[in-house]
Amino acid sequence: MFLQYKFPIEPSRAQHARLASILQLQRNLYNDALQNRRTAFQRGVHLTYEDDTKSLPAYRMANRQHTALPWGINNWTLRCVDTAMAKYRDRLRANPNAGFPRFRSEDRWRSFGVHGVRGCVIADGYLTVDGIVGKLRMRMHRPLPADARLTRLTFTRRARQWHVAILVDCKVGDQEHKKPGSACGLDLGIEQLASLSDGSLFDDTPRKTTQSSALRRAYRALARCQKDSRRRKKLRERQDRASQRVINLRSTRLHQISAAITNRFETIVVEDLALKQFPRPTRTRRPSDGAGAIATRENGQVLAEPRPKRLLEMIRYKAEKAGGKVVVVDPRHITQTCNACGSPTSESNDADRHICACGADVPRGTNNAINILARGLSAHAAALGRRVGKVLSNASV
Ligand SMILES: [Zn+2]
Secondary structure (H helix, E strand, O other): OEEEEEEEEEOOHHHHHHHHHHHHHHHHHHHHHHHHHHHHHHOOOOOOHHHHHHOHHHHHHHOHHHHHOOHHHHHHHHHHHHHHHHHHHHHHHHOOOOOOOOOOOHHHOOEEEEEOOOOEEEEOOEEEEOOOEEEEEEOOOOOOOOOOEEEEEEEEEEOOEEEEEEEEEOOOOOOOOOOOOOEEEEEEOOOOOEEEOOOOEEOOOOOOOHHHHHHHHHHHHHHHOOOOOHHHHHHHHHHHHHHHHHHHHHHHHHHHHHHHHHHHOOEEEEEOOOOOOOOOOOOOOOHHHOOOOOOOHHHHHHHHOOHHHHHHHHHHHHHHHHOOEEEEEOOOOOOOEOOOOOOEOOOOOOOOEEEOOOOOEEEHHHHHHHHHHHHHHHHHHHHHHHHHHHHHHHHHO
């Protein structure tokens, strides 16, 4: 399976400059390739990733700074262009007036990557990649798996701090789960992030923390200062660091929840999120936050990230790693059924607790989770029955 490990790196001053210059070169390549696609698109020609790679040698000859870099870096950037164009074509299908992908300014270009890592060595906490920079010191807070095969590197700069994300392909042993035979139903929601069928509830990060207050203050200060001033640039960096701290806090919480669930249960039954309707997170805009503060892109992203989906992704790979599995069931009528007596409930969906005439009184999430588990187990039993039935019919012949 593929796993991604992300480590902070501590570049020297020269390496810092080198990484920044590569980032800049890749941004130029992205914008040039996008321009190329755009002109072709307007003439009615659909270029592909392969067309882009074919014209890459000529581009590298014309822009000599690129020739020192490995090809894998340019390929990574061209893949980004290809993805952006694919998404654009999807948008066009839904809306004929959809906007063309953005050209990237410095503020909107944070990463470059290397596809197909050759000549890359990780030893003693140092990363060496041919043609990029010499030995880069990483803060490796956990070891890579012993049999890991490096597949892709992505370097990202956020708030003056560089990170490297290492995608590895490794074998997950067919080990048994620590608690074989254990199963739970899991209900994912916005208000209550995760509810289990055994009654445990997991909250999201509290909305108001020291970090989120700092972020709000940073945005307020940013909204007040003059455009294009040096102070604004400085405050922008402060806001960037504050955003990053909030993002880290929130993702840590998701990792903790998903690890707790996958360690305790072998089989985890969830609803099919593609079929489930979530209420859209409401963005409140208060006048005290400064004009336009909450509406800015990054802040909106921090607050309105689709959390249940992200949590489920983490649960999937952690379950696979721990020897467990995730079972997906149809979400229809899950919320409208009482877990104890099976009768349909008439309550509105936003009631906190599920209270039934039969005497059941549990949090709504728990009721859903128990129903999800029951549905998962009956589907499993039906599948087993079909298999047994097949074996029997074969035997009778
Ligand atoms: Zn009931």
